[in-house]
Amino acid sequence: MGVTRRQLLWAGTGIGAAGVLAACSSGSGDSKDAAPSGAAAQQPRVGGTLKVGALGKASAITRDPHGTQANESDYLIISLLYDTLAVPGATSNTVSRLAASWKPSDDLKTWRFTLADGAKFHDGTPVTADDVVWSLQRLRNTPAGKSRLPGIQPEGITAEDAKTVVLVSDYPNADLPLLTRLTTFVLKKGTTDDALAGAPGTGPFKLDWYRDGNARLVRNDDWYGGKVLLDAVEVRLFESPQAMANALLAGQIDVASNVGAVAARTAETHKDVQILRRPNDMAMPIVMRTADGPFADPRVREALKSAVDRDAMVKQVLSGYGTVGNDILGTGDPALAKDIPQRTRDLAKAKQLLADAGFDTSKTYDLLTTEDIAGLAESATLFATQVREAGVKINVVKQDSKVFWDESWLKAPLYTTYWGTNDSVVFFASKTMLSDSGQNEAAFKEPTFDEAYRAAMGTADAAERAKLLHRLQEIEFTKSGYLLWGMADGIDLAGAAVRDLPKLPGYGRVQLEKTWLAR
């Protein structure tokens, strides 16, 4: 299967997006494909309780939809209870949810969001623009609010009438609705912090009970978004992926959400367990500092990008549960430039580039990493082994998580990082590669890149914008400090009866209103 995927990726424009998607979902990527034979023909049916295991730490439990949700279990519960204005989509980055539609002004600075008809809180009261404005301002005023709603000042969030919310951006932003996908959970205006635990939401499920990070949610028959199939969802918090996988194998839960490659390997021998893969879930690139230091010369960066064996990385670091990357972040984006030729291993070229750049191969360079997520430190070790063949000596330094994020992230010449929260090209460009971006991991300052980004964001015409975004990605491919060797799949395990689990990457996995049970 690895070979097939690689060939499809090489094939370029011809099969393009369809090829990549097919390659990613062959095997068991599609929940219907993975279901026992004959199941695909079944009609979705109403009823049943889905028991979902989700990772979390008992010490980090939170009920605040606008707080820091370190726990997937909390995020899942919150997402089932509350709605965001928009959610990630399969063919478009942003699809409607509580906001039924949106429309920009001609200068792309002012955006009007119209709320969905019939949207009600769980207590029966209708959702008004005032509720949304209050919620977005609450979100904007959190410590991370500025980076969650970049370019939008608190006073730029207003209600025009009962159904219309207006967001004003500091600069033209053609992709502003993208910002409303993640944590724009809507609460009732004036909800106090101590009332959060029982605050009514607008989501597809209502709270039955909550205790210590575990919860039972029941169907909201009155949901504006359509028919919800499951009677109830029970969320159970798990500290360890291994315990979660054991619970699934023992039939104690129906879904082990985002359980990881190791558990998938364990489950491969169990016939009645579905292994569901969500492609493009997590990026874990190697970052080379571009502003100064040993990797400032673009030829050195290209040399390392040519020295890495991407297939071996995916196979060994991700146990094969992933896809090869081409140094452009945002691989789940329909706008990804798939026609840029896939970089492959070329040691001769790498050596030549290093020689041209006068790179000092007698020195040993530190690659800083941490063990925050599975495979991250392993990726560093394997990378070091691979580039040694091109003459670059690398010493992998594993740091304590806190030390890493305080002292190495954004600063070190060479380190690993990871992103599991978003999947669009624009997201990464604006957050990590613009000259003045707050999380410019590689200290990348490239005027042509900034220019392409601003032009794209200031262009309303979709075709014209797509061209500019393509230009942006070409620059990223040739010059940026990111060596994106591959993308890890998100991996869920599910019992035989579970159907239509969400397949979208990142936070796309929390929408369970279309999921049903064939039993």
Place this chain on the structure above:
Amino acid sequence: MTTPRPAGAGAPPGGPARILPGAGRAARLAARRLGLLVALLAAVFAAVELLPGDAAGATAERGESAAGVAARRAALGLDRPLAQRFWDWMTGLPAGDLGTTARGQHVTDVLAGPFPNTLLLGVLALALSTTGALALGGWAVLRPGGRVDRVIEAVATVAFALPEFVVSVALLLLLSQWTGWLPAVTLTGADGAPESWDMLVLPLLALAIPQIGWNTRIVRGALADQAGLPHVQASVLDGLPRRRILVHHMLPGAMPAVATGIATSAGMLLGGAVVVETLFNYPGVGAVLAGAIADRDTPLVAGVVMAAGTAVSLLLLLADLIRTITLGERR
């Protein structure tokens, strides 16, 4: 020496003078344990402080600005001197206030579910390891040097030497995955307790088995010491049944040593709970502690230590009482 009496059972102040020395001793003992607990909590505050990073940074979201982190640092009071934070936390204790976590929740709320669960598991494990050890140790000592004695000795040594996670994984494979007899993990219900009782069995066994090993050796040794005493020899010569000699003549004398062994077990059980709770997803305080340390969440770490320390102190006090009572009866 006067007969010591259990603390609390003594007469009110001004009662018979004969009681007072014992009560005073118990009070001194309690005061010493309290002092130890305070010292332990101070050490916890200092230890978390020494770890790199702090709670504001550890619980920050990626993208949170430096100013935002600094603001939260101030809100959490982390910019104040350590001694002052410790003092503030300690002065809240008498009112039952264990402080606020780095994520803004009351420590008491965070521990309200997990701590009773750990206590339940711990007490059951202690009871199981005590009865198991008494039965096996007694059985072994019936025929010293016999086959049963040697087998029990060997098995007990191995059981104690095995780390909890090895025992856990073996139990999981054997009693859940291969046979399907027991649930693999513990799931929590609406009341914060395990959904069903059979979910307790695996974590209970995983915790108790190493301690049964440890205590069996102590029980056997203590009983063997008793076997040589004149009153035991006399009862053997009287031709009393072996079991009767064991229970009525040897066991009372062995109790002080056994009580000490069990009290030691209490501490080791709490240590093992962190591992066992993670493997079986048991909703206890071990997981909270591990996460709190990762978050540099000092009030939460101290809260767990406070709760666990109090529980262990009470057990040690109980062991002391058993010693004083049994020793008192024998004199």
